[in-house]
Amino acid sequence: MDKIALPKPFRHHYHHHHRFFTLFLLLTVSTVVPNPVESQTQLPSDVVSLLKFKLKADTNNKLLYNLNERFNYCQWQGVKCVQGRLVRFVLQSCTLSRIFADNTLARLDQLRVLSLRNNSLTGPIPDLSTLTNLKALFFDHNTFAGTFLVSLVSIHRLQSLDLARNNHSDSLPVQLSNLDRFNNLYLEWNRFTGSLPPLNQTTLQVLNVSGNNLTGPITAFLSRFNASAFLLNPNLCVSYQNPPPAANDPLLGCLSPNFIWGVFILRWWRELQRWWCCVVGAAVMVVVAVGW
Numbered sequence: 001m002d003k004i005a006l007p008k009p010f011r012h013h014y015h016h017h018h019r020f021f022t023l024f025l026l027l028t029v030s031t032v033v034p035n036p037v038e039s040q041t042q043l044p045s046d047v048v049s050l051l052k053f054k055l056k057a058d059t060n061n062k063l064l065y066n067l068n069e070r071f072n073y074c075q076w077q078g079v080k081c082v083q084g085r086l087v088r089f090v091l092q093s094c095t096l097s098r099i100f101a102d103n104t105l106a107r108l109d110q111l112r113v114l115s116l117r118n119n120s121l122t123g124p125i126p127d128l129s130t131l132t133n134l135k136a137l138f139f140d141h142n143t144f145a146g147t148f149l150v151s152l153v154s155i156h157r158l159q160s161l162d163l164a165r166n167n168h169s170d171s172l173p174v175q176l177s178n179l180d181r182f183n184n185l186y187l188e189w190n191r192f193t194g195s196l197p198p199l200n201q202t203t204l205q206v207l208n209v210s211g212n213n214l215t216g217p218i219t220a221f222l223s224r225f226n227a228s229a230f231l232l233n234p235n236l237c238v239s240y241q242n243p244p245p246a247a248n249d250p251l252l253g254c255l256s257p258n259f260i261w262g263v264f265i266l267r268w269w270r271e272l273q274r275w276w277c278c279v280v281g282a283a284v285m286v287v288v289a290v291g292w
C-alpha cells in the first residue's frame, strides 16, 4: 500500500481514516466515466448501441450524445428508459441522413417502440429479429430500400408497422399473416411487387398498400377495408369469388380497385349470391300466385 503515491494530505491521514478513504476511493472509481475509446465494454450496452447507431446515421451530428462526466443516457434525445433500459427510441424528423447500420439498435432488446420516421435514411433496414418485445415500428418517410425485411415477421408481439413512403421493392412475405396481434400496416408509396399476403387476422384494423406495384386478387377478407387502401396498384384486383381465383383475369372475377364503385357492386353481388335461392323462390311464388 505504501507504494501507492498518494497526494500529501491523504498520506498524512491515511492510517487514521483508512475506512473513510477506502470508501472515498470506491465512490470515486465507480463514478468516473471510462474513456469510451479505451473501454467501451464498460459502458452499458444500450449506450454502446446508441453511439454505434449515431456514428452511421447521424452524419450531420444533430444528436448531442455526450459521454461527459455526469451523462445520463436516459435523458438523451429520443430516449425513454425503464429501470435503466431503453423501452422507447423515437427520432422523428431529425434529419438523420445515412444508414441504419447492422448490430446497432438491434441490441436494444427491451424496446417496445422504435421510430425513425421522416428522416433521410437510405439502404436496407438491418435484421431486427432480436427485438422480441417490440410492439410498434415506424420507418415511414425515409428512403429505405431493398426487400421487405423478413426478420420483422418473427417479432410476434408486433402490432404496428409503418414502412410507407420508402423505396422498398420485392414482394411481401406470406408470414405477415402469422402476426396474431397485428393491428395496423402501412406500406403505401413503395415499389412492392407480387401478391398481397393472405392476411386474415381479426386484429387487423388499418391497412394501406396504395401506390405500389402489387398484383393479383384482393381476398374477400381484405376487401372489407376501404377501397382507398388499394389504390394505384394497376394490377391488383377485387375478387368476388371466395377463395379468389389465381389469375388476374376479369372473367375469373377480378376487378381493378381503381374502379371504386366496383367494390360496392361486388359486395352487392356477393350478397345476391348468398340470397339467390330466396330471390328465385320468391319469384317462383309470385309467378305461381299470378298464374293461379
Ligand SMILES: *[C@@H]1O[C@H](CO)[C@@H](O)[C@H](O)[C@H]1NC(C)=O
Pocket (backbone or CB within 6 Å): 093, 094, 095, 118, 141
Ligand atoms: C418531416 O420533417 C420536416 C423537417 O425535417 C418537416 O418540415 C415535415 O413537415 C415533416 N414531415 C412529416 C410528414 O412529418
Ligand SMILES: *[C@@H]1O[C@H](CO)[C@@H](O)[C@H](O)[C@H]1NC(C)=O
Pocket (backbone or CB within 6 Å): 143, 145, 167
Ligand atoms: C429507389 O431505388 C431505385 C432502384 O433501386 C433507385 O434508382 C432510386 O434512386 C431510389 N430512390 C431513392 C429516392 O433513393
Ligand SMILES: *[C@@H]1O[C@H](CO)[C@@H](O)[C@H](O)[C@H]1NC(C)=O
Pocket (backbone or CB within 6 Å): 198, 200, 201, 202
Ligand atoms: C387464417 O388463415 C390460416 C391459413 O392460411 C388459418 O390457419 C387460420 O385459421 C386463419 N385465421 C383466421 C382468423 O381466419
Ligand SMILES: *[C@@H]1O[C@H](CO)[C@@H](O)[C@H](O)[C@H]1NC(C)=O
Pocket (backbone or CB within 6 Å): 191, 193, 213
Ligand atoms: C410493375 O411490375 C411490372 C412487372 O410485374 C413491371 O413490368 C413494371 O415496370 C412495374 N412498374 C413499376 C412502376 O415499377
Ligand SMILES: *[C@@H]1O[C@H](CO)[C@@H](O)[C@H](O)[C@H]1NC(C)=O
Pocket (backbone or CB within 6 Å): 226, 227, 228
Ligand atoms: C375511405 O377513405 C377515404 C380517405 O381515407 C375517405 O374519404 C372515405 O370516406 C372512406 N370511405 C369509407 C366507405 O369509409
Ligand SMILES: *[C@@H]1O[C@H](CO)[C@@H](O)[C@H](O)[C@H]1NC(C)=O
Pocket (backbone or CB within 6 Å): 188, 207, 208, 209, 210, 211, 226, 228, 229, 231
Ligand atoms: C391510403 O394511402 C393513399 C395514398 O397516400 C391515400 O390516398 C388513401 O386515402 C389511404 N387510404 C387509407 C384507408 O388510409
